[in-house]
Amino acid sequence: MTIQTVGVVGSGTMGSGIAQTCVQHGFRVFLYDLNDAIVQKAFTQIKKRLNRLVEKGKMEEQTFQDSISRIETCTDLSLMKACDLVIEAVPEKINIKKEIFQALDEHCPEQTILTTNTSSFSVTEIASVTKTGERVAGLHFFNPVPLMPLVEIVRGVKTSEDTLKKLAQFVSSLHKDPVVCEDTPGFIVNRIARPFYNEALKIAGERLAKPEQIDRIMKKAGRFKMGPFELQDLIGIDVNFSTTETVYNSFFGEERFRPHYLQQRMVQSGKLGRKAGEGYYPYEN
């Protein structure tokens, strides 16, 4: 069986990006959310984004029509039974995710693969509410989904090889790069990228260099596209802080991941980065 129909549960930032990418690559998509108003709004967003590609001459009108015709919005989770693969992208709350996986496990036939886009929970924990866990894996996309080429495929303790193999094929057919990783805190990227922010904060905290200097050094000596402080401003300092906290706690307080109080002060002050008009740098909104 090859994957043809994809269910996307949760039509927010990630869910709508995932749905868009899927239909652009020929998959049929059932896009689910709590109510019609939310899911219609997401559908409108997707149409707008694809339409922009048409206007820029990056997509044929016909491709646009074909793509949007492949999306079906819904508010009934049992419709996921028609899918070969379900990707869950609801808010990062463990109870919501568990409830959804329990329901999906009941609705969907045995061959449907069930995946979660979680950034920080254990895939094994989410899979624990299903009967066998073999068909459950992590499918971790990066924001913004249509642009970021990486997808981490996360192997839970009970995930089957067959599930992983099919997911790798699926990711490749989206023209994205799959990497397989074990179910460990932060997976690959969110873990290994921690020191980029954390150590920069520690250096700034020790007053060895100013944030602007650190950004300049990392770009000009290190060839990073953005410095650690600029990048926090772009991501959202609150989002970055919470990722660090989660990884730190998931490693049971491993010192390498300890968050820095300077970053917490930024969050407490509401200087969250670009979206707030001010972070480590001022922005004109």
Next chain:
Amino acid sequence: MKTKSFTVKVAGEGSLADSIIAQLRETGHQLEDQSAVHSNFDIVIETTNLDIDQKKKLLVEIEKTLPKETVILSTCLGVTATETASWLQHPERLVGFAAFFPWEDCELVELAPALQTEKENVEKAKQFFEEVGKEVEVVEDGVGLVFPRILSLIINEAAFALTEGVASAEDIDKAMMKGTNYPMGPLRWADHIGIDDVYAVLAGMFKETGEDRYRPAPFIKKMVYAKWFGKKTGRGFYQYD
């Protein structure tokens, strides 16, 4: 070797010495015979990182041949500039700097005065690096300064993840390039820089602070014992012909 205003000698181990000499040659600076018993250098660059005792011996030896005006630029990857200066008869002449191999790729060099350093020597160091085409950022003294310290910790984390079986080396590198736009995967990057220099920063930080956060990944330590220094020895996280 001669830049517009300085007579320079380069000494020490590590990947940096050769690549600094090569770049100075390439940019048309006149090279003097390093073995000549000639002491009229304005600047001596010293680049040993892995073996701190060796670094100390070398600096003490070199200093004996130098007039007291000569400025010594010494890498502070594994040790602070302030500690390095403490080994000298004239500690005020020492200016710390940090860069990772390949030298020609870095547009910017970090400088750090030791507590003992005289201001005018920092200016001289700055002028020298600017004359060889580098931007300069002056920061406070600390092991590894900014870029080598941050990158070494990223590499350390990648090494921990690798040995914990989180993913393969190739997938770790691919993930960091495609998932968060790194210019190179951290493991391949480490092979390019030289595992010896990366380890020097980690071991130096660990020794300096006593914080577990800087503990070198056991695999990196083993690589140093086995002389798997990366590309230059044919073996690092990857194998090279």
